[in-house]
Amino acid sequence: MGLKESQNDDMIIGKKQQDNWYVKYEPKCLSQVAIHKRKLNDIVSEIKSILDGKSEHKIVLLTGPSGCSKSTVIKLIANELIPEYRKQNNNGFKNASKDACFTEYSTDDTTISPLYSFENFLESVKYLVGPNLQLILVEDLPNIFYPDIKLRFQNSLKKWINDDTRKNPPLVICLTECEIPALYDENSDFHRFTIEQKFISETVFDKEILNSPSVFRIRFNPINKTLITKVLKDIQSKEKLQLQKNDKLRGGKPLRAIQEIAGSCGDIRSAITNFQNWAMMPPHVNPAIHTRQEGVSYFHAVGKCVFGSQHANNDTGTMIDALIENYVSIHDPNLKLGVYENYHISKDLSISVASDILDIIGLSDIMGTSSNIANDEYCFRGVRERLKGGVDTESSHRKIKFPREWKMNKKRFSYRSEVDDFYLLNISKYKENFQKRDIDLYYSYYSPTIRKFQHFKKNYILSCLKSNPATSHNKIDSDIVTVDENTDYLDRLGGKIVGLDADSEMLKFENKYTDDSCMVFNKNKIFLSSSNFSSNKNEISKDLSADDDFDEFEIDKIIEDSDIEESGKEKTNNDHGIDTSKDGDEEDEDDYLIKMFSQAPSFQNDTMDQHMNSLSDSDIDILNNV
């Protein structure tokens, strides 16, 4: 192999004046581009309508694997369309038609900090409209592997989207999507679905951008065999000379080579390079064709394992061989999770088969670390073997789901942050030092439950005092006085326990749990623990737990909650409570109120009043009911 390559190099050096074929035969007009006609029309009409101002889209997003003519198409479109539109707007001062038709963002300029370069670029191209009209093309992205830059990048795009003041030139973003083989790392367990591993639009942009009405997304597919064949044949006819020289034209050789290359991948750039390489070889060498390896994508791989192949005869062995060979990284622990998540969808399984499959997955999990290929193979082959046989026809339409594991981890992380906050709160406010395990098992449920009742009671008493200061009251329990909806957790930590379902779409995570907010959580923790947290506590817990916002609706819910079991009895109890209160100690009332407000300096009096006003209505209802 090494020998072959060195010969190869010599040949290329010998003919240095010659360009690479993929540059030489770059399409000169739209009709030459290897792309499906309908897709091409889609893009052209979209750009036209944006230029005409008919479309509300501001950003066109072109996504797809490498070598499927994304940038070629958009550059050619720019060259064909932009001059026309310029002419329309040109008022005769300037002959602008010779200017470039598009401006490309580049990261080469090292004078600007990478943090601001994209923002500056967008700012500077805003004025390329009217007679100076250009298409704004972003192919090269700033280094978004840094969270800060990513955030700024996304924010500046959002700003662009929301900028309604003037008509901006159309912004086209070409994103070459790829999956990067994951190195197994135990420590990075918790952000599995990240930009480090899957460089796709879902990870590069956030949900807000992708779902924005101003963004128009066009997905490119790998180029099909017919189109590649056509292009290669075209080149073959133009390069007859070269081929003749290397004695490659005899015996239908080029056709066979073209077929082989075209069938091996959907990447036209790689196909042309390979063809050139093949053609340049001296006659006696017949090099093997190494096109860009076509990795099997994640869902494809899971699907192969779960559904099997269409050809029943090569059902298990060979197919898994191919899968293991082709999947970009078989070590990806997500793959096993994916099989686990989806094993049941191909057909109606009996419970015994399901338990067999789970046994296999479980055993492969305890076989050793994930970097050991044997246990993954055991898992795939075993599962495939158990699922052998036909697939239910309807089930093949069921979607493969991305494993829930990462979603669970995000949720778990946000729960952990809440627990940390809860822990600090209890140490600072109540001087109690809980253990995490006890919080998980008991306090996370009981403490909010109890506080919620106390809080309700407090509001109830406060409103009674307010509406009718003369009434005497049940002896107020000092416990309830310190409950404060702004600091205390009144809802179960981590939210109620409801099922955690897998999404059919990958992109359906709440923005709340994205990396950035995780960082905020951590900051709070440090900030909190640094010193006197009791004073900072209020504002922090407010943004940490928006759920704590208490409103009338919530109060109703509490009433319902407390009434759930024995509503009738509950009310008589209430009644009873108020009756006995008549002979309660009256002097205490004022003391309590004073104490209440002095102990809780964090109450802003007017907001508190508002609360009490809003509360008193609902409370009066209860009183009436009683």
Add this chain to the structure above:
Amino acid sequence: MSLWVDKYRPSTLAELSHNEHVTNILKSLSENNPNDLPHLLLYGPNGSGKKTRTMCLLNSIFDSSVYRLKIDVRQFQVNSRKLELNVVSSPHHVEITPSDLGGSYDRVVIQELLKEIGQTEQVEFGSNISNTANNNSNSNKSPRFKVVIINDANSLSLDAQAALRRTMEKYSKNIRLFMLCDSLSSIISPIKSRVLLLRIPAPTNQEIVSILDSICFKQQVNIENKDNSCLLKIASFANGNLRLALLTLESMAMANNLTLKDTTSVIRPDWQVVLMKMSNKIIKERNVKCLIECRSMLYELLAHCIPADVILHDLTMFIISALANPTIIIGVVKNASIFDERLALGSKVIYHLEGFIANVMCEMEK
């Protein structure tokens, strides 16, 4: 104010209510020359009062300043990774929970921390002694050490335990270790031989009832029916876990307006309710669809940090309690033990939890 479980927590040895004999041992420890105090390892089930007793002991050895807690976030550098650990401390003791760190980093953290504390002699106590002389019977031999409480000691890695054993000897002049754990099984024998082992048994149901009763009296909770059948119900539900019993009592009292009747239902933690429902479903349905529904609940429980072994244990218990056929019960228990081992060996607990459920379903199909 704090929850009842904390409000009525005893703070001196004299106030401790159940298991007199342990209390007596602690009393005698505190009356001896404090510098003779051995390292302690207190073990017993969750909610039996290990921590409470430790703090009471500290209170009697030092003074009530051990309850003046402050919290620091300490950072440790472990091969280019920064770890954070909450360290709770008072002037006389430091408290750490190594299981918060997770993973195998506890060794470094424990060593660093103990070294730091161990290398500083507690000089300031020497000068304080004249002031606090009347607190200590033998003032000349006042404690010249700091106490390090290690919570959840059974989650310490073997690595960390081995490191601990050397540190215990090296710095024993300045440090006393009080370790608390649920079970001794994962503590290595060199440690066991260097400490005074104290077993703290869970309170009996009768003891729990009397504690609950006294608190009800102080909180003016009305109990209808003086035979305390309601409290007994709570006690038997809590199964020796006093913390759980008190939390249940308070939430029940709050939900029912400070009146408890025989009919008042016990408020269980929500995750247990979920597991109960799940076990009923498993017994009734026994198909893949049910399995998939269980999966989403399992994931949710894991997201709430309910430990997988607790899920497995409680699920097994609920299933067993609903079954009558002894051969099936044996099968269920057998599966539980198999999958409990796999939980410990594997890396993704979800496979094994679902595997357990599937196997139990199979067992019942037979």
